[in-house]
Amino acid sequence: MPSFNKILIANRGEIACRVMRTAQALGYRTVAVYSEADGDARHVQLADEAVCIGPAPVGQSYLSVQAIIDAAQKTGAEAIHPGYGFLSENADFARACEGAGITFIGPTVEAIHLMGSKRLSKLAMLEAAVPCIPGYEGAEQDDATLAREAARIGYPLMIKASAGGGGRGMRLVNSPDELASQLRTARSEALNAFGNGELILEKAVLRPRHVEIQVFGDCHGNIVYLGERDCSVQRRHQKVIEEAPCPVMTPELRQAMGEAAVKAARTVNYIGAGTVEFLLDASGAFYFLEMNTRLQVEHPVTELITGQDLVAWQIRVAEGQPLPLRQEDIQLNGHAMEVRLYAEDPAAGFLPQTGEVLRWEPALLPDIRIDHGLVEGQTVTPFYDPMLAKVVAWGATREEARRKLARAVEDCVLLGVKGNQRFLADLLRHPQFAAGEATTDFIGEAFGADASLSPQRASASELAVAAALLYQASATASAHQGGLAGWRSAGNAPWNLMLRQGEQKHGVELAVQDAGRQPRLLAKVGETEIAVRLLDADGRWAAVELDGIRRRVAYHQRATQLWLFGQHGNLELQDVTHEPAGAQNGAGSGTVKAPMDGAIVEVLVSEGERVGKGQLLVVLEAMKMEHPLKAGVDGVIRRVQVSAGDQVKSRQLLVEVEEAL
The missing domain is CATH 3.30.700 (Glycoprotein, Type 4 Pilin)
Incomplete structure (x- = not known):
């Protein structure tokens, strides 16, 4: 059986800090890795040792397999925990760890490879008789084939990046005339985020709940499920609120979904922590969505209602030990909810924010857990996901957990960078969510007029x-x-x-x-x-x-x-009391400036070209998402200041449009 004393965490931010907390409590030494942009980050400060693995861009640091293996060998780390995101579901990384004689705290290479592909995993689930959504999972990826298959499936349908997650490379298509442009965008995002442009198509299940089952397996053939999490409250297919248990769950449905999830895990002899995601419709029918072969962002809600430390389970399984509990020993107690605190401005279309964290004081309240990677004075950069922290509450009842969480969100002090606290608090206090009736369409259908989504004047x-x-x-x-x-x-x-x-x-x-x-x-x-x-x-x-x-x-x-x-x-x-008159006149609507630090993905116009108001001019990539920048007026392109591939700063002038008179 593998044995280790030092664990390298191949990640950053709150998840790196969270893994270190358990590893150090269990007596292990920990090693942090960091990019040049993260030298002062909290996860670096908490670790016993830390190694710089490259420049800020993820491709040269957190996604560099060789740099991370080298860091483990340099520090004598015998095991690597990948966290989530980055290389956590990369089969080549798991294989490289194996080749270097380093224990990968996660599933086998084969399981990661199969379940990491939405296309291949769905084929495997169909063969295993796990309920699946009708769609196209074929290897032919040309536009003509996808258009033909889309017509067969029918509209509305979902485009999904086969290698994707977190809502990236995912698009809802309502009619055939939208398909070509949505395929282009989904492929571009998938290639940029995952290095793989392969797509699948699925019939859109309208107004479902998104319910996932936490599974765990060991190398002795044991596989259990630890209840479910409801992740229905989403924006652009990214989870906003997660809770456990699901508000509409019955014991019979929980058992059926749990057994289906275990069946899915057994198809690949699964070892370690995994999550099988389902769509649950109003009739109680459920459909396999995907399996994530890693720890989930929302794992704390499961920990709070089961009393188990899932990272400790991961480490135990990686050392070859059996699962600590049998299925009949797992008990659910109370209710837990989690929200994700992002550096973003809901009043500006959820535009990611960059800048210095001037103040950060997480709420210290009973039954509140806050997983974060923040220190005052650090800079939120455009290179990484804008999630800053997770705020989690436990209550004896759902209502108690909801009320505690809303207060905790409002009490987390974040200054210098805009956050989404007001948006989160308003969601938690919305009558439809409070009643447990939210589906995946909740934000789009019932929350569009909320005050948090509009610029607010100081009172x-x-x-x-x-x-x-x-x-x-x-x-x-x-x-x-x-x-x-x-x-x-x-x-x-x-x-x-x-x-x-x-x-x-x-x-x-x-x-x-x-x-x-x-x-x-x-x-x-x-x-x-x-x-x-x-x-x-x-x-x-x-x-x-x-x-x-x-x-x-x-x-x-x-x-x-x-x-x-x-x-x-x-x-x-x-x-600005003593500021000279006219010193702060804003740029005219004919100028297009970068809304944040980022990289130019595409420039779609040239100087002298006539454009219309609302026309797409430039595509900016920041925080792993593409941001379209459009003309504010009808006119002629007077000057183009950037090219594809350029790194730009917030408020940098990109394009000037001379307004048509």
Whole structure:
């Protein structure tokens, strides 16, 4: 049987930290690998040893099989845990570990190869009589064949990257005239994300639930299932909320799905942690979707309701030990829910965000678990998936878990980079989700008008707090410079402050009523007057009293910039009171700028070409997703500043369009 004392984690971020936590608790030494962009990352700081494996792009670092094998050999790591994503489902990587005499903490090469292909795995499931969705899984991949098969299957249908996951390379096609363009996009995303452009087609199952079964096998022939997870709340086929157990599950259905999942795992003599995913329709019929041959992002909800550490199980199985429990010993207790905290702006079409993490304070509450890889001061780059953390709650009932999770999400302080907390909290509080009725169409059908999906103006209360903090900073600076401990010397005349939030400007009239140690101020925003008393401010938290109500507010200030953790999460304000008029005029709608750091995948226009408003001009790739950039006006291309393959920075000018008059 294999034996090891040191484990290299071939991953980054929260999953690397999570694996290290269990490995170190079990007495193993751990090794982190990191790219040049991740030198100060939390997973590097937590490991016993760390090795730089290359530049920031994943192809030169986290996807470099040889660099990771070399790091293991250099540090004497006898085992490698792949986490999820990156090389976790790469059969060649598992084979390379085997060839180097290193234990791969995961399934066999054969299982990864078969189940890693949606096409091949579906063929195997059909042969094993596991229920499957009608579709096309053939080897012929030309457009003509796919169009012919699509007509046979019927519309609507799903295009899926055979090697894919996480919603990449997946497209819903409603009619034949959409097929060609969706095939092109799906292939491009699949090649970029997985290095494999092979596609399958499936009949679209409308408004299903996405339910997955956690399976585990050992090298002694034992395979069990540890209940199910409902992952129906999705956006663009990416999971947003996961919970266990499924709200509509019955003991009979759980047993049927569990036994089907075990049957799927037995077809490949499965060893280790795996997840068999199904679509469940309203009638109770279920269909095999895919099998993931790794630990899932959402594995914590299973851990919370079973009381088991699945990473510990993985390590135990990799050492050749039998599973710690038999099927009849596995018990489910209570309810657990998880959400994924992303660096993205829901009000800007969920555009991924980059930048410095100025503040990060995860909520510390009973029955809350937060898996994260963040440290203050680190930079969120465009090179990796924008997921920052997972917030997980346990409750005796589903309602208790939901309520605890909503509060925890709202209490996680993230400043400097926009996050999706308000979107997540609003989802958790939506009546349809609270009733347990959400399907995979929930966000698209029932959530499109939510306030979190539109730009939000700073509230009068938030602007009043910002003005008070700026007053305090000015007063402190004046005192340090030997001046009077006050904002100005013009008597009691109010000071007119101008704050900019994005492209919006807000005026705040501030009157100082008491300039003492705990200043009392009167802020006027439009017609709204708010009495503000600043009780304390230490650079991280401010204690304020607004119209007699006390509260704590997280903040960060840098010169004239102020970040508040407001009711919609990260709120960035700039003091532009003394800025020259016209200094911040925005670019016209004829300019196209990069919305984030990234790489240019394709430039579809040339100088002198006439274009229409809404026409696709450039495709930008960032955080493993393609982002189409379109013309804002009708006109003529005046200048093209980039070419395919260029790396660009956020707000960099890409294309100029001269507006047609």
